[in-house]
Amino acid sequence: MAGAAPSLPAGFGHRADLLLAGTDADLARFLPGDSGTRKPVxxxxxxxxxxxxxxxxxxxxxxxxxxxxxxxxxxxxxxxxxxxxxxxxxxxxxxxxxxxxxxxxxxxxxxxxxxxxxxxxxxxxxxxxxxxxxxxxxxxxxxxxxxxxxxxxxxxxxxxxxxxxxxxxxxxxxxxxxxxxxxxxxxxxxxxxxxxxxxxxxxxxxxxxxxxxxxxxxxxxxxxxxxxxxxxxxxxxxxxxxxxxxxxxxxxxxxxxxxxxxxxxxxxxxxxxxxxxxxxxxxxxxxxxxxxxxxxxxxxxxxxxxxxxxxxxxxxxxxxxxxxxxxxxxxxxxxxxxxxxxxxxxxxxxxxxxxxxxxxxxxxxAFDDAARRLVAYAGRSVPGIETADVADEPATARALARYVVRGVLCGAVSEDELREKGLDPETVRAVANPGAAASSSAGDRTSPETGETP
Structure with a gap:
């Protein structure tokens, strides 16, 4: 079905990119997000x-x-x-x-x-x-x-x-x-x-x-x-x-x-x-x-x-x-x-x-509940149609994944336990810290300051 004719002038998207180039650079520099690597408790x-x-x-x-x-x-x-x-x-x-x-x-x-x-x-x-x-x-x-x-x-x-x-x-x-x-x-x-x-x-x-x-x-x-x-x-x-x-x-x-x-x-x-x-x-x-x-x-x-x-x-x-x-x-x-x-x-x-x-x-x-909600979130076939008992949005799923990742990083939860719940550790890390460098494997438990395994 054809929609209404666009109202923005041609090339406005390019102009927006130019106007916001400095903002984009500042956001990337000053707000890079969590690295997803180990922090001490x-x-x-x-x-x-x-x-x-x-x-x-x-x-x-x-x-x-x-x-x-x-x-x-x-x-x-x-x-x-x-x-x-x-x-x-x-x-x-x-x-x-x-x-x-x-x-x-x-x-x-x-x-x-x-x-x-x-x-x-x-x-x-x-x-x-x-x-x-x-x-x-x-x-x-x-x-x-x-x-x-x-x-x-x-x-x-x-x-x-x-x-x-x-x-x-x-x-x-x-x-x-x-x-x-x-x-x-x-x-x-x-x-x-x-x-x-x-x-x-x-x-x-x-x-x-x-x-x-x-x-x-x-x-x-x-x-x-x-x-x-x-x-x-x-x-x-x-x-x-x-x-x-x-x-x-x-x-x-x-x-x-x-x-x-x-x-x-x-x-x-x-x-x-x-x-x-x-x-x-x-x-x-x-x-x-x-x-x-x-x-x-x-x-x-x-x-x-x-x-x-x-x-x-x-x-x-x-x-x-x-x-x-x-x-x-x-x-x-x-x-x-x-x-x-x-x-x-x-x-x-x-x-x-x-x-x-x-x-x-x-x-x-709360590991069992967080894992259950992450599995349900990952299994949604149609966004917006919820079959789970909690309608988790992407931001909430990210917070749940970060909770799970922190548990793994500090040694409270093992990666095997993630797999037993149907969660792939790499996928959980990607949900927890989208855009973070994939510098640490599950066993690394690394940090910005240390690349060692405790």
Whole structure:
């Protein structure tokens, strides 16, 4: 059937392409979407002078021992051992093989102010430790994090020189003395999972200085352009609402020129900066939720990871204190996951059992339903005519697929389980991250920073 004659002039489509060419380029550059690759479920912060290459294994042993003293992982999870054998065994294996996924050697707040020579020594030692992690991970000689690096002092006037010097010593030592090129682990001397954290950012200009510093490192150390990336830690009100009344995070990400890998929420510095009394500082505070909502919208579509903060209540007291504190930690981890924050901070080895139990239970808990809906979605013969009990649109199917993929990436769900549900892993990944580079196979569980299998 012939329709009405077109009203747009001939060639208008070409004109639209010309008018929107710049917009198309900006969208591709600044909103590339999620890469679909592995992200850690947590970041563990430990004072740099206390970390050795044995620290991850020691944390795993301490976590397992603490869980055992509480009656075992099943008791800690509040389930019957027979009711969730897969969950219990998965977490037990995790604590043995990869108890720490992401480790930040801290040279900032907790580390404090120390003599220059001492801080220099610890920055150099941190570089050798991170290199040892990469070698251990490659050889399987000892448990090692897939991601590791340092948090250095911020670029505010009082600490800027310390921060830059520590970063310089760490990176220069890692490349020149780390031995990763000789070991064949790295082509450029940087571990695949290297992560560096810039704290207390309050202005776009501080991000621009970080980029310029990285360009200088690339020239001096022979690194590929754009290779070093960094995280931004949101701890100041000026990152949520700038002095000029704007929301600075998008401008910061643009100034970073694609180098920002993650955005952290800093619970206690941010809360204190708003005048919230110490006993009320929490991940659940309304002020925290507001800040994290702003962060979440700002990074949506950019491919930048989003991290929740920490709880400073540690399960290290008597049995009653541990039970109460583990329950709090588990509830906060679950709350973050439900709100789309898939990574958070852990400050003590005893927090690992509830971190992994809660994550694995989260991804296993709705897996059957998500798989059923994805199978029904893929099987629709006539779009718009629904035979399933839930009318999932493409955006919802994409969210379901991302949930399943995250479960696979963190080890909570296996690819064999996907196949048993009638799902092809490659197809699920394609639905989850359309347009993402097909860089990771099901067994890769890779990330933008690491191409390794944990």
């Amino acid at each position: 947590h970041t563990c912060y430990v004072l740099a002078d206390l970390v050795t290459e044995r620290t991850p294994a020691e944390w795993g042993v301490a976590a397992s021992s603490a869980a055992g003293e509480a009656g075992g992982l099943a008791a800690l999870a509040g389930v019957d051992d027979a009711a969730a054998p897969d969950l219990v065994e998965q977490v037990a294996r995790k604590l043995r093989e990869e108890p720490v996924e992401d480790l930040r050697l801290d040279l900032e707040d907790g580390y404090g102010e120390r003599p220059d020579a001492e801080e220099d020594t610890d920055a150099v030692r941190a570089a050798h430790t991170v290199a040892a992690f990469a070698r251990n991970r490659a050889s399987g000689a000892a448990p090692a994090p897939a991601f590791a690096g340092i948090r250095f002092k911020c670029f505010e006037a009082a600490t800027r020189a310390h921060g830059l010097r520590t970063l310089d010593l760490f990176l220069s030592t890692l490349v020149r003395e780390g031995g990763l090129t000789e070991a064949g682990i790295s082509e450029d001397g940087l571990p695949a999972g290297l992560v560096l954290t810039l704290p207390k950012v309050s202005a776009v200009e501080q991000v621009a200085v970080m980029v310029e510093a990285y360009e200088a490192f690339e020239d001096a150390l022979g690194l590929p352009a754009g290779r070093p990336r960094f995280e931004i830690q949101m701890e100041t009100p000026a990152m949520i609402l700038g002095p000029d009344g704007t929301y600075p995070i998008p401008a910061m990400l643009r100034a970073a020129e694609g180098r920002v890998s993650a955005l952290h929420y800093g619970t206690y510095d941010y809360s204190a900066s708003l005048g919230i009394s110490g006993q009320f500082q929490s991940l659940e505070h309304p002020a925290a939720d507001h800040a994290k909502n702003v962060m979440q919208v700002a990074v949506a579509g950019t491919g930048v990871r989003l991290l929740d903060g920490s709880t400073n209540r540690l399960p290290v007291g008597d049995a009653a204190q541990r039970r109460e504190t583990w329950a709090l930690h588990a509830s906060l981890v679950r709350r973050s996951l439900e709100r789309g924050f898939y990574q958070g901070w852990d400050l003590h080895a005893h927090q690992l059992p509830t971190r992994f139990l809660t994550n694995y239970a989260f991804y296993r808990g």
